[in-house]
Amino acid sequence: MSNIEKSEVTGGERAFKVFNYLFFIIFTLICVYPFYYLIINSLSANNLSAAGSINFWPKGLHLSNYAAVLKLDGLPLAALVSVGRTVIGTVLTVMASAFLGFMFTQEKMWHRKFWYRFVIVTMYFNAGLIPMFITMKNLHLTNTFWVYVLPAIVQPFNIILVKTFIESLPKSLEEAAELDGATTLQTFWKVVLPSCTPILATVAIFTAVGQWNSFQDTLIYITDQKLYSLQYLLYQYINQASSLAAMVKNNAGGALNMGAVATQQTPTSIRMTVSIIVVLPIMFIYPMFQRYFVKGIMLGAVKG
Amino acid sequence: MQEALNDTQELKDLQKQKKKMQNRRGKRLFYLIIPFIILVLLFSYYPLFGWVYAFFDYQPPIPLSQSEFVGWKWFAMLIQNKTQMHQIVQVLANTFAMSFLNILTSFLPVLFAIGLNEIRNKHWKNIIQTLTTLPNFISWVLVYSIAFAMFSSSGMVNTLLQNWHWIAEPIKWLDSDSHTWLKMLLWNLWKGLGWGSIMYLAAIAGIDPELYEAGRVDGANRLQLIRHITIPALMPTYFVMLMLAISNFLSNGMDQFFVFQNAFNLTHIQVLDLYVYNVGMGNNSLSLATALSMLKSIVSVVLLYVVNFVSKKTRGESII
Numbered sequence: 001m002s003n004i005e006k007s008e009v010t011g012g013e014r015a016f017k018v019f020n021y022l023f024f025i026i027f028t029l030i031c032v033y034p035f036y037y038l039i040i041n042s043l044s045a046n047n048l049s050a051a052g053s054i055n056f057w058p059k060g061l062h063l064s065n066y067a068a069v070l071k072l073d074g075l076p077l078a079a080l081v082s083v084g085r086t087v088i089g090t091v092l093t094v095m096a097s098a099f100l101g102f103m104f105t106q107e108k109m110w111h112r113k114f115w116y117r118f119v120i121v122t123m124y125f126n127a128g129l130i131p132m133f134i135t136m137k138n139l140h141l142t143n144t145f146w147v148y149v150l151p152a153i154v155q156p157f158n159i160i161l162v163k164t165f166i167e168s169l170p171k172s173l174e175e176a177a178e179l180d181g182a183t184t185l186q187t188f189w190k191v192v193l194p195s196c197t198p199i200l201a202t203v204a205i206f207t208a209v210g211q212w213n214s215f216q217d218t219l220i221y222i223t224d225q226k227l228y229s230l231q232y233l234l235y236q237y238i239n240q241a242s243s244l245a246a247m248v249k250n251n252a253g254g255a256l257n258m259g260a261v262a263t264q265q266t267p268t269s270i271r272m273t274v275s276i277i278v279v280l281p282i283m284f285i286y287p288m289f290q291r292y293f294v295k296g297i298m299l300g301a302v303k304g
Numbered sequence: 305m306q307e308a309l310n311d312t313q314e315l316k317d318l319q320k321q322k323k324k325m326q327n328r329r330g331k332r333l334f335y336l337i338i339p340f341i342i343l344v345l346l347f348s349y350y351p352l353f354g355w356v357y358a359f360f361d362y363q364p365p366i367p368l369s370q371s372e373f374v375g376w377k378w379f380a381m382l383i384q385n386k387t388q389m390h391q392i393v394q395v396l397a398n399t400f401a402m403s404f405l406n407i408l409t410s411f412l413p414v415l416f417a418i419g420l421n422e423i424r425n426k427h428w429k430n431i432i433q434t435l436t437t438l439p440n441f442i443s444w445v446l447v448y449s450i451a452f453a454m455f456s457s458s459g460m461v462n463t464l465l466q467n468w469h470w471i472a473e474p475i476k477w478l479d480s481d482s483h484t485w486l487k488m489l490l491w492n493l494w495k496g497l498g499w500g501s502i503m504y505l506a507a508i509a510g511i512d513p514e515l516y517e518a519g520r521v522d523g524a525n526r527l528q529l530i531r532h533i534t535i536p537a538l539m540p541t542y543f544v545m546l547m548l549a550i551s552n553f554l555s556n557g558m559d560q561f562f563v564f565q566n567a568f569n570l571t572h573i574q575v576l577d578l579y580v581y582n583v584g585m586g587n588n589s590l591s592l593a594t595a596l597s598m599l600k601s602i603v604s605v606v607l608l609y610v611v612n613f614v615s616k617k618t619r620g621e622s623i624i
Contacts, residue, residue: 013526020419024432031436031498034450037460041453052463096340103337110330115341122348125605128597129558129577130584131354139346151347154340184333213443215559220585235445235563238452268458275449282441287434293441294502 042273046266064263065273082230085148089211094204096153101162102188123156136221143224158203165199202292230278237274358595378595399576403553405489417504436498448563484572504538511537547615547623551608554600
């Protein structure tokens with residue numbers, strides 16, 4: 001009797017297990033396949049790709065799509081802007097978060113509690129899109145590179161993370177440095193900053209991804225083509241693909257070899273290739289830093 | 305006696321001096337953060353003064369000082385003008401629908417975490433986790449690029465279906481207004497489901513293994529263990545996430561809806577954030593858009609306050 005019951009239970013469990021595995025296999029494939037599809041199509045013969053026959057593996061491998069796209073007007077510059085804002089923006093945000101997180105642990109600071117709240121409360125309200133736009137205009141920041149980095153420097157959430165982390169460190173380190181006659185800045189730079197690297201890595205990786213992916217600020221504050229970010233350029237490419245193919249043809253000087261259909265750029269090939277260029281940094285960085293991402297969301301949860 | 309008095313006097317002086325020193329030191333510490341306070345003032349507080357534009361008829365490049373003061377005109381227009389009101393109602397319907405659908409599916413990351421936890425092979429678990437969280441870290445522009453590659457009329461899905469002669473005409477996945485809300489929800493899930501489950505996975509990892517042990521001794525099977533141990537342990541986290549979702553009810557964000565919008569699906573894709581952009585930057589009605597932004601911000605702060613109050617009352621913990 002009990003034997004039968006037991007086998008019934010395992011039967012149900014087996015069904016659950018099979019269903020579970022099946023679900024995760026399918027969902028993982030749905031998550032990954034689009035990226036794979038873009039990659040194999042950007043590498044395959046363009047006439048085959050346009051006919052929709054590249055679905056599982058690349059055929060007629062060539063790299064001319066990448067060579068052509070890198071020669072597109074504006075793309076190298078946009079890449080430079082995106083890399084620039086990611087690097088500069090991340091360095092500034094991380095340093096500011098570390099410094100403010102540290103300063104707000106200094107109990108002797110003049111009205112520390114008030115200033116801490118003054119900064120943190122900005123997390124919960126937002127003037128809105130148009131007031132921000134008018135502000136940037138009044139500050140003469142529209143159509144400058146600095147609109148990408150300046151507003152993002154002080155991030156209340158990051159400051160909370162760093163402050164909480166510093167408060168969990170042993171106080172004796174700081175005190176020892178002070179007894180040795182170190183100034184506050186020296187203590188920060190030589191003692192606190194090095195011991196904060198785990199939390200700062202988490203802040204850095206989130207800031208970097210945010211900067212790289214940001215699209216809205218270009219849309220709202222930038223009209224100067226020289227300051228377009230890669231994301232914005234990609235958006236434009238998707239919406240004006242046919243003029244794009246003409247652009248590529250012009251770049252080739254009109255001397256297209258009729259036999260080169262396989263390597264002749266099409267709107268689709270350009271879109272896919274640019275997409276891969278935009279996503280590649282994320283795909284490389286992400287698996288390496290995944291533990292920092294996970295740590296980040298956990299810290300957020302503890303805070304929440 | 306006199307000596308003792310002198311001593312206390314000296315002590316007081318000393319304390320005073322010390323306090324003065326500390327004050328000076330405290331001020332000096334404050335000077336160091338002034339640059340950052342200025343940044344906060346410029347980019348968080350100063351924009352609030354932009355709300356005055358909601359009470360003027362501001363048409364750049366005419367400066368505000370020469371614009372006409374119109375009082376509550378824009379706010380009144382939102383409810384008095386028939387076509388305007390019609391639009392607003394539709395926009396609010398879209399906003400509520402997207403937020404409501406997101407809240408309705410908010411249990412999916414919990415199930416995802418529970419299911420993934422049931423996969424015992426650590427290697428596979430890690431691979432699945434890495435691959436399913438990847439979409440969270442790409443921009444919405446890139447999601448749109450993927451959507452275009454897969455679902456446009458010359459995209460992969462339509463081409464395959466046509467090659468197999470299942471359909472004669474390409475299906476309009478992107479440039480039509482059918483099931484727009486559902487499609488947006490599905491893209492949102494594709495992007496966020498894996499990532500949304502991470503917090504619950506961590507919560508599962510924090511459950512005391514002895515609880516499971518005890519459950520097994522009592523003869524509970526796997527599903528019963530999930531029902532009586534795992535799910536109750538995840539509830540506090542779920543509650544916080546739910547409260548945060550409610551406080552963000554009006555903020556669906558703009559990026560997703562902006563990249564997917566086109567002439568066909570505009571009616572059902574315009575959520576409040578996108579509408580503010582379209583009115584302000586598209587139609588150049590900066591004042592009307594500011595009025596909308598202002599209302600939205602105020603309602604959002606009130607919502608956050610209410611949700612926090614509810615959380616305090618029911619769980620004794622604030623979420624902010």
